[in-house]
Amino acid sequence: xxxxxxxxxxxxxxxxxxxxxxxxxxxxxxxxxxxxxxxxxxxxxxxxxxxxxxxxxxxxxxxxxxxxxxxxxxxxxxxxxxxxxxxxxxxxxxxxxxxxxxxxxxxxxxxxxxxxxxxxxxxxxxxxxxxxxxxxxxxxxxxxxxxxxxxxxxxxxxxxxxxxxxxxxxxxxxxxxxxxxxxxxxxxxxxxxxxxxxxxxxxxxxxxxxxxxxxxxxxxxxxxxxxxxxxxxxxxxxxxxxxxxxxxxxxxxxxxxxxxxxxxxxxxxxxxxxxxxxxxxxxxxxxxxxxxxxxxxxxxxxxxxxxxxxxxxxxxxxxxxxxxxxxxxxxxxxxxxxxxxxxxxxxxxxxxxxxxxxxxxxxxxxxxxxxxxxxxxxxxxxxxxxxxxxxxxxxxxxxxxxxxxxxxxxxxxxxxxxxxxxxxxxxxxxxxxxxxxxxxxxxxxxxxxxxxxxxxxxxxxxxxxxxxxxxxxxxxxxxxxxx
Amino acid sequence: xxxxxxxxxxxxxxxxxxxxxxxxxxxxxxxxxxxxxxxxxxxxxxxxxxxxxxxxxxxxxxxxxxxxxxxxxxxxxxxxxxxxxxxxxxxxxxxxxxxxxxxxxxxxxxxxxxxxxxxxxxxxxxxxxxxxxxxxxxxxxxxxxxxxxxxxxxxxxxxxxxxxxxxxxxxxxxxxxxxxxxxxxxxxxxxxxxxxxxxxxxxxxxxxxxxxxxxxxxxxxxxxxxxxxxxxxxxxxxxxxxxxxxxxxxxxxxxxxxxxxxxxxxxxxxxxxxxxxxxxxxxxxxxxxxxxxxxxxxxxxxxxxxxxxxxxxxxxxxxxxxxxxxxxxxxxxxxxxxxxxxxxxxxxxxxxxxxxxxxxxxxxxxxxxxxxxxxxxxxxxxxxxxxxxxxxxxxxxxxxxxxxxxxxxxxxxxxxxxxxxxxxxxxxxxxxxxxxxxxxxxx
Numbered sequence: 001x002x003x004x005x006x007x008x009x010x011x012x013x014x015x016x017x018x019x020x021x022x023x024x025x026x027x028x029x030x031x032x033x034x035x036x037x038x039x040x041x042x043x044x045x046x047x048x049x050x051x052x053x054x055x056x057x058x059x060x061x062x063x064x065x066x067x068x069x070x071x072x073x074x075x076x077x078x079x080x081x082x083x084x085x086x087x088x089x090x091x092x093x094x095x096x097x098x099x100x101x102x103x104x105x106x107x108x109x110x111x112x113x114x115x116x117x118x119x120x121x122x123x124x125x126x127x128x129x130x131x132x133x134x135x136x137x138x139x140x141x142x143x144x145x146x147x148x149x150x151x152x153x154x155x156x157x158x159x160x161x162x163x164x165x166x167x168x169x170x171x172x173x174x175x176x177x178x179x180x181x182x183x184x185x186x187x188x189x190x191x192x193x194x195x196x197x198x199x200x201x202x203x204x205x206x207x208x209x210x211x212x213x214x215x216x217x218x219x220x221x222x223x224x225x226x227x228x229x230x231x232x233x234x235x236x237x238x239x240x241x242x243x244x245x246x247x248x249x250x251x252x253x254x255x256x257x258x259x260x261x262x263x264x265x266x267x268x269x270x271x272x273x274x275x276x277x278x279x280x281x282x283x284x285x286x287x288x289x290x291x292x293x294x295x296x297x298x299x300x301x302x303x304x305x306x307x308x309x310x311x312x313x314x315x316x317x318x319x320x321x322x323x324x325x326x327x328x329x330x331x332x333x334x335x336x337x338x339x340x341x342x343x344x345x346x347x348x349x350x351x352x353x354x355x356x357x358x359x360x361x362x363x364x365x366x367x368x369x370x371x372x373x374x375x376x377x378x379x380x381x382x383x384x385x386x387x388x389x390x391x392x393x394x395x396x397x398x399x400x401x402x403x404x405x406x407x408x409x410x411x412x413x414x415x416x417x418x419x420x421x422x423x424x425x426x427x428x429x430x431x432x433x434x435x436x437x438x439x440x441x442x443x444x445x446x447x448x449x450x451x452x453x454x455x456x457x458x459x460x461x462x463x464x465x466x467x468x469x470x471x472x473x474x475x476x477x478x479x480x481x482x483x
Numbered sequence: 484x485x486x487x488x489x490x491x492x493x494x495x496x497x498x499x500x501x502x503x504x505x506x507x508x509x510x511x512x513x514x515x516x517x518x519x520x521x522x523x524x525x526x527x528x529x530x531x532x533x534x535x536x537x538x539x540x541x542x543x544x545x546x547x548x549x550x551x552x553x554x555x556x557x558x559x560x561x562x563x564x565x566x567x568x569x570x571x572x573x574x575x576x577x578x579x580x581x582x583x584x585x586x587x588x589x590x591x592x593x594x595x596x597x598x599x600x601x602x603x604x605x606x607x608x609x610x611x612x613x614x615x616x617x618x619x620x621x622x623x624x625x626x627x628x629x630x631x632x633x634x635x636x637x638x639x640x641x642x643x644x645x646x647x648x649x650x651x652x653x654x655x656x657x658x659x660x661x662x663x664x665x666x667x668x669x670x671x672x673x674x675x676x677x678x679x680x681x682x683x684x685x686x687x688x689x690x691x692x693x694x695x696x697x698x699x700x701x702x703x704x705x706x707x708x709x710x711x712x713x714x715x716x717x718x719x720x721x722x723x724x725x726x727x728x729x730x731x732x733x734x735x736x737x738x739x740x741x742x743x744x745x746x747x748x749x750x751x752x753x754x755x756x757x758x759x760x761x762x763x764x765x766x767x768x769x770x771x772x773x774x775x776x777x778x779x780x781x782x783x784x785x786x787x788x789x790x791x792x793x794x795x796x797x798x799x800x801x802x803x804x805x806x807x808x809x810x811x812x813x814x815x816x817x818x819x820x821x822x823x824x825x826x827x828x829x830x831x832x833x834x835x836x837x838x839x840x841x842x843x844x845x846x847x848x849x850x851x852x853x854x855x856x857x858x859x860x861x862x863x864x865x866x867x868x869x870x871x872x873x874x875x876x877x878x879x880x881x882x883x884x885x886x887x888x889x890x891x892x893x894x895x896x897x898x899x900x901x902x903x904x905x906x907x908x909x910x911x912x913x914x915x916x917x918x919x920x921x922x923x924x925x926x
Contacts, residue, residue, distance in 0.1 A: 036568075039809075041576060041730060041731055044573075044574075044575075044576035045572060045573055045574070045575050045576060046575060046576050046577050046727075046730075046731070046809065047545070047547065047575070047577070047809040048545065048546050048547070048568065048572055048575075049546065049547035049548065049549070050546070050547070050548050050549075050565045050568070051548070051549040051550075052548075052549070052550055052551065052561065053549055053550070053551045054551045055532070055551055065524060065527065066524075066525065066526045066527070067526070067527050067528075067529070068526055068527070068528040068529065069528070069529035069530070069531065070528075070529070070530050070531070070532070071530075071531045071532060072532050072533060072534075072551040072553075073531065073532070073533065073553075074551075078531070081531055082529070082531055085515070085529040085531060085603070086527075086529060088603055088604075089515055089517075089527040089529055089602075089603060089604075089605065090526075090527045092527070092603070092604045092605060092606045093517055093524040093527055093605065093606050093609055094524075095606070096523060096524050096606065096609065096610060096613075097523045097524060098523060099523065101525075125571065126568055126571040126572065127571045130571075130572070130573060150732070150737075151730075151731065151732035151737075152732075153731050153732060185731070185732050185733075187732045187850055189850075194851060195848060195850045195851055196848065197732065197847075197848045197849060197850060269520070269521075270520050270521050270623070270625060271520040271525050272520075273520060273521075273625035273657055273659075274519070274520075274625035274626040274627065274655060274656065274657035274666070274903075275627075275903045277842070277859065358530060358532070360526060360528060394846070394847045394848065395845045395846055395847035395848075395853065395854070395855060396845055397843035397844070397845045397855055397856065397857050397878075398843065398857070399843075399857045399858075399859060399876040400842060400843075400857075400859040400876075401876070403876070404857065404876050404878070404923075404924050405924075406855060406878060406880070406922070406924075408847045408855075410847075426847065428880075428922075430878070430922055430923070430924045430925055431924050431925060431926050432924045432926065435924060435925075435926035439926070458516070458518060458627055458903060459516075460903070477925060477926060478925040478926075479925075480922060480925070482847065482853060482880070
């Protein structure tokens with residue numbers, strides 16, 4: 001039997017009250033986010049905190065106008081006040097709409113699901129987390145041979161997200177998703193060569209068992225060792241056009257930024273124009289416009305077990321499923337909620353997510369990845385006479401249409417006669433979206449995922465996602481450099 | 484509903500028996516946001532909330548709690564339940580005893596009744612905002628209007644008790660004319676219809692300046708940054724001026740000390756919590772310290788990092804009234820003005836680029852201040868004092884210390900700016916910078 005985190009009658013009352021106030025659709029979501037966080041600077045604690053925030057979010061359609069309201073006053077009166085505000089304020093501006101908003105008809109879910117942890121949160125006690133922070137600090141500062149480590153930061157969070165959703169057209173979804181995340185910030189400093197900074201993130205749904213897979217100490221000490229080499233011995237990248245092997249970590253971010261975001265149907269239609277921007281993708285380009293080579297296939301999939309973006313039903317009650325964003329170079333299937341699906345004349349593919357009770361559900365990515373190919377890393381580099389391998393990054397950005405993008409390499413190497421050679425410092429991959437995907441000439445077979453917090457919406461909502469990809473080879477590209 | 488100060492004081496009085504230091508921050512919020520797309524409202528959002536944050540310390544160990552419950556008994560129960568974690572913790576590197584209360588002077592003019600009255604019927608103001616852009620000849624309008632009425636209360640175990648009622652207005656528009664777009668924003672305490680109209684007018688001005696495309700080669704350019712771009716970039720400077728950012732490796736000021744020259748002598752950047760026009764204004768910080776206006780950079784010289792009692796103790800300084808538990812932050816920022824005439828920006832620039840708006844500022848290295856940012860609305864090429872076309876999206880990729888040191892002039896007027904990409908309320912003018920590095924994609 002499912003134990004609900006909130007009185008079901010309170011949400012049922014929100015639905016009935018909204019309908020009685022004139023709404024044609026009402027949605028009520030109880031949403032609770034719990035988190036235990038610890039921050040350490042070097043071996044010492046700078047902050048520890050607990051957050052337990054819960055409340056009810058309501059959405060209504062009134063006269064074709066969409067209203068949203070959130071409250072953490074979980075009494076009948078408090079929820080009624082929120083429903084009333086949603087209805088009254090949506091009605092107030094409804095005459096400014098020429099076209100009424102409507103939602104697509106869907107087969108909505110009635111389900112309850114929970115991500116089961118293999119190890120409970122208690123298996124990573126506060127003492128354990130402090131001990132781990134000290135061990136990581138010791139490992140980091142004892143790794144470099146020549147450079148100093150003036151500062152390290154370590155942040156770890158154990159969190160749990162629980163939701164209970166009801167809609168006036170029949171959805172009823174209860175879900176519980178625990179997550180663990182960790183972030184390290186390391187600065188390396190050389191009196192002669194300046195500084196270099198790395199932020200390293202780990203995260204996924206589930207319990208502390210994930211730490212065994214993350215191998216944090218191995219990862220961070222290997223990186224520090226390699227980055228010391230980059231700081232002390234890094235050279236400028238070649239100025240001519242050369243083959244570039246883009247590492248999995250950068251490929252993962254690129255697909256998030258230049259496949260996932262431009263394929264959000266709300267951006268395509270202009271709903272985020274003044275905030276996160278629009279998209280180079282226009283509705284007529286779906287399944288007609290070629291953005292990349294046959295190697296360019298990008299998948300978006302909320303159902304990957306253990307992922308940061310895991311869910312089985314979205315926050316409108318629509319079942320989740322994998323979708324091809326780009327398929328063999330072709331723009332394929334945008335991410336939809338029930339509003340954009342109605343405009344496109346299609347069905348929602350379950351992309352509506354809300355960060356917390358304060359947030360309206362909007363179209364979001366979950367886990368986005370470049371589909372792996374068949375090449376080993378050796379096969380990707382073996383026939384390159386002179387090229388560059390960019391393994392990791394720090395700085396990146398992309399324009400608001402998701403076309404003009406830039407990634408600055410952190411750990412990078414020259415490729416000479418098919419072998420990795422001396423390190424390269426601050427190579428800049430600055431390309432258009434089509435420039436990148438159309439130059440993909442070979443794809444590695446090892447798919448790796450990276451966690452992130454994706455920002456969108458107004459007020460801004462940061463939701464946990466994974467992005468992934470293998471190493472890929474670009475046929476020919478001219479890199480820039482930060483002098 | 485109980486008054487926030489009443490809740491905060493009751494929580495502190497109950498918890499002070501068990502802990503060395505206690506802070507309770509309680510706020511009641513009623514907020515409405517109308518969001519536009521394609522000249523129509525996409526959604527009207529509302530928040531009716533009571534937010535509670537509690538800080539406790541014992542034996543130099545500290546813990547922070549964010550809670551949704553607001554009944555004092557439930558808050559105390561939740562805090563005591565979580566307080567078991569204190570036993571497992573070690574001393575905080577940033578612990579310092581809370582300050583004894585000092586007299587504080589309330590700020591006048593934090594509430595505009597017109598904001599409160601418009602909360603349940605925002606249509607007229609929203610319509611005014613949109614129409615002000617449409618009358619400028621644009622095709623379509625996107626943006627938001629946000630109205631907020633809040634009561635904030637702070638109580639500490641040292642006896643501080645403060646309450647502030649305030650309102651806030653945030654309005655910004657991005658408007659389109661063909662391939663061109665323009666953007667403007669306003670953030671203040673008052674529902675000033677003239678300022679609301681100015682948002683639409685200025686956004687439309689940039690969207691309709693030219694439809695002619697121009698091209699450019701990557702390289703160094705003299706650039707005029709609009710108050711929106713200045714606001715975004717100066718927001719990063721304000722963040723990096725936090726002593727916590729310096730301690731944690733997120734600041735270019737790690738390389739400098741107070742008294743060093745970090746900018747052109749044209750640049751004076753103030754933290755102005757006492758400027759009641761701006762929606763970050765407050766008379767007391769989260770530790771109960773009275774706020775005061777102070778220079779971060781004065782005529783190019785670094786004058787102050789921003790401190791709470793914890794960072795101040797760590798860095799042998801005094802609190803600047805910028806708590807922020809753990810992380811001190813600027814309340815409002817105000818940049819100096821200069822002699823740059825807004826009516827003749829192109830003529831004053833001569834040759835270069837005028838940038839209306841930007842987003843997605845990211846750093847390769849906070850310590851070195853290496854950043855890039857992308858323009859997103861009008862980026863105008865200027866030749867011999869004339870605008871000759873728009874460049875599409877361009878990227879500024881440089882270092883913050885270069886940017887600050889190459890400021891040659893600032894606008895005569897500072898605009899009140901706050902929007903998605905400028906989170907700290909700000910008074911920012913136009914800025915003329917020599918020799919900024921501009922890049923573009925290679926393919």
